[in-house]
Amino acid sequence: MSDVVIEIEGAKRHYTTPAGVVKALDGVDLTVERGEFLAIAGPSGSGKSTLLNLIGALDTPTEGSVKIDGTSLSEMREKALAELRRDRIGFVFQAYNLIPVLSVLENVEYVMLLQGKGASERHKAAKEILAEVGLSDMLDRRPVELSGGQQQRVAVARAIAAKPSLVLADEPTANLDSATGIALLEMMQSLNKTYNMTFVFSTHDQEVMARATRLIRLRDGKIESEERRG
Amino acid sequence: MIIKLAWRNIWRNKRRTILTALTLTIGVVALSMMLTLAAGMVERMIRVATHSRIGDAQIHAAHYLETQDETLTIPSTTALLEQARKLPDVKDATARSIGIGVLSIADRTSGIQLLGIDPEHEKNITNWSERIVDGEYISEPGQVMMGSHLAEKLEVEVGSKMILTAANVTTGETTAELVRVKGLLYTGDVATDRQAAIVHLDMAQKMMGTRGQAHEIVLKLNIPIEQREPIEAIIAPLKRDGISVEPWQTMNPIVAQMKGLMESYMDVMVVVLFMILAFGLINTISMSLLERMREFGVMRSLGTSGSMLAKLIVTEAAFLGFIGAVPGIVCGLLISQLLVTYGLDFAGTTAYGMEFREPIYGQLDIPGTVRVAVMFVILTTLVSLFTAIRAARLEPVEAMRGG
Numbered sequence: 001m002s003d004v005v006i007e008i009e010g011a012k013r014h015y016t017t018p019a020g021v022v023k024a025l026d027g028v029d030l031t032v033e034r035g036e037f038l039a040i041a042g043p044s045g046s047g048k049s050t051l052l053n054l055i056g057a058l059d060t061p062t063e064g065s066v067k068i069d070g071t072s073l074s075e076m077r078e079k080a081l082a083e084l085r086r087d088r089i090g091f092v093f094q095a096y097n098l099i100p101v102l103s104v105l106e107n108v109e110y111v112m113l114l115q116g117k118g119a120s121e122r123h124k125a126a127k128e129i130l131a132e133v134g135l136s137d138m139l140d141r142r143p144v145e146l147s148g149g150q151q152q153r154v155a156v157a158r159a160i161a162a163k164p165s166l167v168l169a170d171e172p173t174a175n176l177d178s179a180t181g182i183a184l185l186e187m188m189q190s191l192n193k194t195y196n197m198t199f200v201f202s203t204h205d206q207e208v209m210a211r212a213t214r215l216i217r218l219r220d221g222k223i224e225s226e227e228r229r230g
Numbered sequence: 231m232i233i234k235l236a237w238r239n240i241w242r243n244k245r246r247t248i249l250t251a252l253t254l255t256i257g258v259v260a261l262s263m264m265l266t267l268a269a270g271m272v273e274r275m276i277r278v279a280t281h282s283r284i285g286d287a288q289i290h291a292a293h294y295l296e297t298q299d300e301t302l303t304i305p306s307t308t309a310l311l312e313q314a315r316k317l318p319d320v321k322d323a324t325a326r327s328i329g330i331g332v333l334s335i336a337d338r339t340s341g342i343q344l345l346g347i348d349p350e351h352e353k354n355i356t357n358w359s360e361r362i363v364d365g366e367y368i369s370e371p372g373q374v375m376m377g378s379h380l381a382e383k384l385e386v387e388v389g390s391k392m393i394l395t396a397a398n399v400t401t402g403e404t405t406a407e408l409v410r411v412k413g414l415l416y417t418g419d420v421a422t423d424r425q426a427a428i429v430h431l432d433m434a435q436k437m438m439g440t441r442g443q444a445h446e447i448v449l450k451l452n453i454p455i456e457q458r459e460p461i462e463a464i465i466a467p468l469k470r471d472g473i474s475v476e477p478w479q480t481m482n483p484i485v486a487q488m489k490g491l492m493e494s495y496m497d498v499m500v501v502v503l504f505m506i507l508a509f510g511l512i513n514t515i516s517m518s519l520l521e522r523m524r525e526f527g528v529m530r531s532l533g534t535s536g537s538m539l540a541k542l543i544v545t546e547a548a549f550l551g552f553i554g555a556v557p558g559i560v561c562g563l564l565i566s567q568l569l570v571t572y573g574l575d576f577a578g579t580t581a582y583g584m585e586f587r588e589p590i591y592g593q594l595d596i597p598g599t600v601r602v603a604v605m606f607v608i609l610t611t612l613v614s615l616f617t618a619i620r621a622a623r624l625e626p627v628e629a630m631r632g633g
């Protein structure tokens with residue numbers, strides 16, 4: 001039981017629009033165990049982002065429940081949710097992940113700063129991670145001074161710097177060329193192995209899917225198929 | 231960290247920040263100048279009122295002020311005068327006799343207010359000795375001094391001989407005396423300039439039959455006189471039955487209320503001016519925040535709480551306020567200093583029975599300017615509060631989508 005990180009039961013997310021109800025997610029059950037490297041695939045509009053947002057407590061399901069480490073998100077207050085995101089979850093979005101007024105180093109330190117960690121501890125951890133993603137010589141640059149791939153690497157570094165138990169990544173490689181994408185993915189894989197961090201990410205990319213320990217395919221807000229690998 | 235983030239955030243769009251701050255700066259400068267002028271105006275009004283006639287405090291027989299009854303002279307004038315001069319913080323005191331009379335020359339006649347003064351002590355009370363526009367200040371009986379207005383009306387000049395007629399206050403018997411026009415003056419007090427014939431106290435008392443008894447004792451103090459209370463404290467020992475001892479505020483309540491009136495007027499101006507500025511502010515602040523909704527969503531996803539985000543937004547607005555207000559204080563006071571040094575010319579304007587013949591010199595109102603600036607900072611912060619609360623309440627995913 002202690003190995004279950006995410007537990008989703010009958011999750012629905014419906015949007016009411018002038019054109020009618022959009023069923024972005026329409027009854028998803030999913031259990032993710034610690035240390036998984038889980039890929040979510042599916043055509044555009046199938047609900048991948050919606051699902052990740054529900055897991056990350058960025059959004060609330062219309063129906064059903066989402067539990068992280070055994071606690072139902074619907075029972076948590078705004079403050080507790082903020083702390084959950086801060087302490088246990090790392091996010092990587094498709095683009096525009098970084099806080100523009102902060103340098104690379106400051107962006108990576110941001111979460112630890114929120115956690116109230118001391119300056120030297122923050123510096124050390126952030127520099128280590130940035131070295132791992134190969135950005136040691138860009139610590140003082142602002143996000144606008146980086147390429148898209150470099151920005152994504154900073155985003156990954158930031159997501160994992162505070163050693164969260166769960167990293168959620170919404171198409172982290174979509175904006176990158178395939179070589180850069182693979183490098184990023186390999187980095188995520190090694191972190192997954194080293195720290196036993198759970199990774200859940202959405203992707204369109206076959207190569208990326210091939211590296212997952214489990215692959216879930218969504219279609220029209222439902223889980224269409226599921227395969228376990230390795 | 232909020233401070234660092236806020237500070238960097240406001241400099242993201244330098245032009246917009248500077249333009250927005252500039253509107254605040256201009257607002258503070260404008261209000262600072264208005265405050266300076268208003269303070270100068272009030273100070274001038276008080277000074278004109280006290281220097282040109284009423285002094286800082288006055289003593290009369292009881293009921294004299296209401297009735298203007300000439301038989302109501304101050305009992306034991308001399309003793310009271312001496313006591314007053316000995317009081318701490320009393321610069322000097324002088325006695326005046328006031329009655330009515332007629333001044334005539336050839337076929338021209340004018341009813342006048344006969345004002346008997348003690349020339350030496352009067353010099354310490356009013357500005358009349360400095361306000362001689364022609365001739366000299368009077369020094370002995372047989373001389374008369376009058377406003378240039380009155381002189382023009384009677385077509386007399388310095389050196390003219392005139393007949394002064396006045397009635398004995400008890401018997402009603404009239405006496406006429408020959409007087410020589412010694413000086414023409416301009417005091418700024420309309421009543422004095424248009425109606426008074428100023429003669430030596432001895433002469434006035436002889437004609438009115440009130441030897442040794444004055445109608446009015448006027449005091450000049452060594453303290454700031456804007457406030458009533460300190461004056462009351464100094465003159466309190468003079469109070470006794472049968473006489474009234476009052477600060478200048480009683481004699482000229484309109485000018486006395488001026489300061490308070492100006493202050494409430496300025497408060498209204500601050501709010502009005504800010505409301506005009508607020509339209510621009512609300513627009514820029516909410517626009518720049520809307521553009522950043524995605525960024526707020528990212529921050530929320532990293533575990534930034536809604537309240538911290540709100541604090542950040544409010545801090546940014548407060549910084550913006552400061553960036554506008556602090557130069558506003560500095561520039562406002564510097565420009566106001568010009569008004570203090572060079573004054574503003576209102577020549578020929580009459581207000582509340584006093585003429586402003588000289589330019590109004592401003593008086594720096596530093597606390598007032600700072601208060602205005604602080605109000606601007608607070609109001610700017612309040613404006614941002616609405617957007618801040620909205621951004622804080624938004625679900626992170628909604629923010630990510632752009633609000």
Ligand SMILES: Nc1ncnc2c1ncn2[C@@H]1O[C@H](COP(=O)(O)OP(=O)(O)OP(=O)(O)O)[C@@H](O)[C@H]1O
Pocket residue numbers: 015016017022023024025042043044045046047048049050051
């Ligand atoms: N705020 C919203 N209002 C209405 N419909 C929405 C909203 N957000 C998402 N949707 C709809 O929900 C469905 C799922 O969206 P979602 O973003 O999860 O898809 P996705 O699988 O991530 O697609 P993509 O691969 O293009 O990123 C889509 O049909 C989308 O149009």
Ligand SMILES: [Mg+2]
Pocket residue numbers: 048049050170
């Ligand atoms: Mg998506």
